[in-house]
Amino acid sequence: AQTVTQSQPEMSVQEAETVTLSCTYDTSENNYYLFWYKQPPSRQMILVIRQEAYKQQNATENRFSVNFQKAAKSFSLKISDSQLGDTAMYFCAFMKQNQFYFGTGTSLTVIP
Amino acid sequence: DTEVTQTPKHLVMGMTNKKSLKCEQHMGHRAMYWYKQKAKKPPELMFVYSYEKLSINESVPSRFSPECPNSSLLNLHLHALQPEDSALYLCASSQASGGYQETQYFGPGTRLLVL
Numbered sequence: 001a002q003t004v005t006q007s008q009p010e011m012s013v014q015e016a017e018t019v020t021l022s023c024t025y026d027t028s029e030n031n032y033y034l035f036w037y038k039q040p041p042s043r044q045m046i047l048v049i050r051q052e053a054y055k056q057q058n059a060t061e062n063r064f065s066v067n068f069q070k071a072a073k074s075f076s077l078k079i080s081d082s083q084l085g086d087t088a089m090y091f092c093a094f095m096k097q098n099q100f101y102f103g104t105g106t107s108l109t110v111i112p
Numbered sequence: 113d114t115e116v117t118q119t120p121k122h123l124v125m126g127m128t129n130k131k132s133l134k135c136e137q138h139m140g141h142r143a144m145y146w147y148k149q150k151a152k153k154p155p156e157l158m159f160v161y162s163y164e165k166l167s168i169n170e171s172v173p174s175r176f177s178p179e180c181p182n183s184s185l186l187n188l189h190l191h192a193l194q195p196e197d198s199a200l201y202l203c204a205s206s207q208a209s210g211g212y213q214e215t216q217y218f219g220p221g222t223r224l225l226v227l
Binding site: 033035037043044045046047050089091095099100102103104105107 | 218219
Protein backbone atom coordinates (compact mmCIF):
# COMPACT_ATOMS: atom_id res chain seq x y z
CA ALA A 1 0.00 0.00 0.00
CA GLN A 2 1.06 3.54 -0.68
CA THR A 3 1.17 6.08 2.15
CA VAL A 4 1.78 9.80 1.99
CA THR A 5 2.87 11.81 5.02
CA GLN A 6 2.72 15.55 5.50
CA SER A 7 4.26 16.23 8.88
CA GLN A 8 3.36 19.92 9.10
CA PRO A 9 -0.39 20.34 9.83
CA GLU A 10 -0.09 24.15 9.87
CA MET A 11 2.45 26.65 8.66
CA SER A 12 2.63 30.39 8.23
CA VAL A 13 4.86 32.64 6.16
CA GLN A 14 5.30 36.37 5.79
CA GLU A 15 4.19 37.83 2.49
CA ALA A 16 7.02 37.88 -0.09
CA GLU A 17 9.04 35.29 1.86
CA THR A 18 9.78 31.69 0.87
CA VAL A 19 8.26 28.63 2.51
CA THR A 20 8.80 24.89 2.07
CA LEU A 21 6.12 22.27 2.68
CA SER A 22 7.33 18.74 3.26
CA CYS A 23 5.94 15.47 1.94
CA THR A 24 7.25 11.95 2.22
CA TYR A 25 5.76 8.81 0.78
CA ASP A 26 6.23 5.10 0.96
CA THR A 27 6.00 2.83 -2.04
CA SER A 28 7.65 -0.18 -3.59
CA GLU A 29 6.80 1.06 -7.09
CA ASN A 30 9.42 2.47 -9.43
CA ASN A 31 7.23 4.40 -11.87
CA TYR A 32 4.68 6.77 -10.38
CA TYR A 33 3.62 10.39 -10.29
CA LEU A 34 3.55 12.97 -7.55
CA PHE A 35 1.38 16.04 -7.28
CA TRP A 36 0.77 19.07 -5.11
CA TYR A 37 -2.79 20.37 -5.00
CA LYS A 38 -3.96 23.61 -3.42
CA GLN A 39 -7.42 24.10 -1.89
CA PRO A 40 -8.16 27.70 -0.82
CA PRO A 41 -10.83 28.18 1.87
CA SER A 42 -14.25 27.22 0.47
CA ARG A 43 -12.80 27.07 -3.01
CA GLN A 44 -11.86 24.54 -5.64
CA MET A 45 -8.94 22.14 -5.41
CA ILE A 46 -6.47 23.02 -8.14
CA LEU A 47 -3.27 21.45 -9.40
CA VAL A 48 -0.13 23.33 -8.39
CA ILE A 49 2.66 21.15 -9.77
CA ARG A 50 3.40 17.57 -10.78
CA GLN A 51 6.47 15.37 -11.10
CA GLU A 52 7.18 12.10 -12.88
CA ALA A 53 9.26 9.75 -10.75
CA TYR A 54 11.56 8.75 -13.61
CA LYS A 55 12.55 12.37 -14.24
CA GLN A 56 15.46 13.54 -12.11
CA GLN A 57 14.93 17.20 -12.93
CA ASN A 58 12.78 18.99 -10.38
CA ALA A 59 9.53 20.45 -11.72
CA THR A 60 8.93 24.19 -11.55
CA GLU A 61 5.84 26.31 -12.22
CA ASN A 62 6.48 30.03 -11.80
CA ARG A 63 6.87 30.64 -8.05
CA PHE A 64 6.34 26.96 -7.21
CA SER A 65 9.08 24.36 -7.36
CA VAL A 66 9.66 20.93 -5.91
CA ASN A 67 12.63 19.18 -4.40
CA PHE A 68 12.19 15.55 -5.45
CA GLN A 69 14.48 13.06 -3.76
CA LYS A 70 13.49 9.64 -5.08
CA ALA A 71 15.82 7.59 -2.92
CA ALA A 72 14.64 9.38 0.19
CA LYS A 73 11.01 9.26 -1.03
CA SER A 74 10.66 12.94 -0.39
CA PHE A 75 8.73 15.51 -2.43
CA SER A 76 8.75 18.97 -0.87
CA LEU A 77 7.09 22.08 -2.30
CA LYS A 78 8.82 25.45 -2.25
CA ILE A 79 6.76 28.60 -2.66
CA SER A 80 8.81 31.70 -3.43
CA ASP A 81 7.62 35.29 -3.04
CA SER A 82 4.55 34.15 -1.09
CA GLN A 83 1.34 35.99 -1.86
CA LEU A 84 -1.87 36.37 0.14
CA GLY A 85 -3.65 34.23 -2.44
CA ASP A 86 -1.37 31.32 -1.54
CA THR A 87 -3.27 30.89 1.73
CA ALA A 88 -4.81 27.43 1.40
CA MET A 89 -4.67 23.77 2.32
CA TYR A 90 -1.93 22.04 0.37
CA PHE A 91 -2.22 18.32 -0.33
CA CYS A 92 0.59 16.14 -1.55
CA ALA A 93 -0.58 13.18 -3.62
CA PHE A 94 0.94 9.99 -4.99
CA MET A 95 -0.57 8.44 -8.09
CA LYS A 96 -0.25 4.95 -9.51
CA GLN A 97 -2.62 3.42 -12.06
CA ASN A 98 -5.06 6.35 -11.87
CA GLN A 99 -5.59 6.00 -8.14
CA PHE A 100 -4.57 8.89 -5.92
CA TYR A 101 -3.25 8.65 -2.38
CA PHE A 102 -3.42 11.95 -0.55
CA GLY A 103 -1.46 13.21 2.41
CA THR A 104 -3.25 14.74 5.39
CA GLY A 105 -2.58 18.26 4.19
CA THR A 106 -0.75 21.36 5.37
CA SER A 107 -2.72 24.50 6.13
CA LEU A 108 -0.63 27.45 4.95
CA THR A 109 -1.38 31.02 6.01
CA VAL A 110 0.37 33.94 4.34
CA ILE A 111 0.63 36.87 6.73
CA PRO A 112 0.47 40.41 5.31
CA ASP B 113 -10.18 24.14 -20.68
CA THR B 114 -9.79 22.13 -17.49
CA GLU B 115 -13.26 22.70 -16.10
CA VAL B 116 -15.32 20.24 -14.14
CA THR B 117 -18.72 21.54 -13.08
CA GLN B 118 -20.87 20.29 -10.23
CA THR B 119 -24.45 21.00 -9.27
CA PRO B 120 -25.88 21.91 -6.90
CA LYS B 121 -23.29 23.93 -4.97
CA HIS B 122 -25.14 23.41 -1.71
CA LEU B 123 -27.70 20.82 -0.66
CA VAL B 124 -29.64 20.34 2.55
CA MET B 125 -31.62 17.15 2.88
CA GLY B 126 -33.46 15.14 5.46
CA MET B 127 -32.63 11.55 6.24
CA THR B 128 -35.64 10.28 4.29
CA ASN B 129 -35.04 12.36 1.16
CA LYS B 130 -33.74 11.22 -2.21
CA LYS B 131 -31.48 13.62 -4.06
CA SER B 132 -28.81 13.52 -6.77
CA LEU B 133 -25.51 15.25 -7.32
CA LYS B 134 -24.38 15.96 -10.85
CA CYS B 135 -20.92 16.33 -12.35
CA GLU B 136 -20.05 17.27 -15.90
CA GLN B 137 -16.85 17.65 -17.92
CA HIS B 138 -16.26 18.37 -21.60
CA MET B 139 -12.53 17.72 -21.76
CA GLY B 140 -12.91 14.30 -23.38
CA HIS B 141 -11.79 12.60 -20.18
CA ARG B 142 -12.71 8.94 -19.84
CA ALA B 143 -12.24 8.50 -16.09
CA MET B 144 -14.42 10.19 -13.50
CA TYR B 145 -14.28 10.05 -9.72
CA TRP B 146 -16.38 10.78 -6.66
CA TYR B 147 -14.66 11.82 -3.44
CA LYS B 148 -15.99 12.70 0.00
CA GLN B 149 -14.12 15.37 1.94
CA LYS B 150 -14.58 16.41 5.56
CA ALA B 151 -13.32 19.79 6.75
CA LYS B 152 -9.52 20.10 6.93
CA LYS B 153 -9.12 16.48 5.74
CA PRO B 154 -7.94 15.02 2.44
CA PRO B 155 -10.47 13.74 -0.07
CA GLU B 156 -11.53 10.10 0.39
CA LEU B 157 -12.13 8.15 -2.79
CA MET B 158 -15.63 6.70 -3.14
CA PHE B 159 -16.03 5.56 -6.76
CA VAL B 160 -14.11 5.49 -10.03
CA TYR B 161 -15.62 5.14 -13.48
CA SER B 162 -13.37 4.29 -16.37
CA TYR B 163 -14.88 4.32 -19.87
CA GLU B 164 -18.34 4.54 -18.29
CA LYS B 165 -17.80 1.35 -16.30
CA LEU B 166 -17.53 1.29 -12.52
CA SER B 167 -13.96 0.21 -11.84
CA ILE B 168 -13.50 1.05 -8.17
CA ASN B 169 -16.01 1.07 -5.33
CA GLU B 170 -14.29 1.78 -2.05
CA SER B 171 -16.77 -0.10 0.15
CA VAL B 172 -19.20 2.79 0.12
CA PRO B 173 -22.60 2.23 1.81
CA SER B 174 -25.44 1.42 -0.58
CA ARG B 175 -27.23 4.66 0.31
CA PHE B 176 -24.76 6.21 -2.20
CA SER B 177 -25.42 5.04 -5.75
CA PRO B 178 -23.24 6.27 -8.63
CA GLU B 179 -24.26 6.44 -12.24
CA CYS B 180 -22.34 7.32 -15.39
CA PRO B 181 -24.88 7.89 -18.20
CA ASN B 182 -22.20 8.93 -20.72
CA SER B 183 -18.54 9.88 -20.86
CA SER B 184 -19.20 13.50 -19.88
CA LEU B 185 -21.63 13.03 -17.04
CA LEU B 186 -21.45 11.49 -13.59
CA ASN B 187 -24.24 11.35 -11.03
CA LEU B 188 -24.33 10.39 -7.39
CA HIS B 189 -27.76 9.36 -6.13
CA LEU B 190 -28.38 9.81 -2.43
CA HIS B 191 -31.03 8.03 -0.37
CA ALA B 192 -31.62 7.65 3.37
CA LEU B 193 -28.42 9.44 4.31
CA GLN B 194 -27.15 9.88 7.85
CA PRO B 195 -25.96 13.12 9.49
CA GLU B 196 -22.38 11.82 9.37
CA ASP B 197 -22.63 11.86 5.57
CA SER B 198 -22.56 15.66 5.70
CA ALA B 199 -19.43 16.68 3.80
CA LEU B 200 -18.09 18.25 0.63
CA TYR B 201 -18.56 15.88 -2.32
CA LEU B 202 -15.95 16.35 -5.01
CA CYS B 203 -16.02 15.13 -8.55
CA ALA B 204 -12.83 14.78 -10.60
CA SER B 205 -11.90 13.59 -14.07
CA SER B 206 -8.80 12.44 -15.92
CA GLN B 207 -7.92 11.21 -19.39
CA ALA B 208 -7.42 7.62 -18.22
CA SER B 209 -4.71 6.95 -20.78
CA GLY B 210 -1.72 6.63 -18.50
CA GLY B 211 1.07 8.90 -17.40
CA TYR B 212 0.46 12.59 -16.91
CA GLN B 213 -2.90 12.10 -18.56
CA GLU B 214 -3.98 10.62 -15.25
CA THR B 215 -3.76 14.05 -13.63
CA GLN B 216 -7.10 14.59 -11.95
CA TYR B 217 -8.98 17.84 -12.34
CA PHE B 218 -11.46 18.64 -9.61
CA GLY B 219 -14.83 20.33 -9.62
CA PRO B 220 -15.81 22.92 -7.00
CA GLY B 221 -17.79 20.37 -5.01
CA THR B 222 -21.27 20.09 -3.55
CA ARG B 223 -21.53 20.95 0.12
CA LEU B 224 -24.06 18.53 1.59
CA LEU B 225 -25.79 18.88 4.94
CA VAL B 226 -27.94 16.01 6.19
CA LEU B 227 -30.40 16.90 8.93
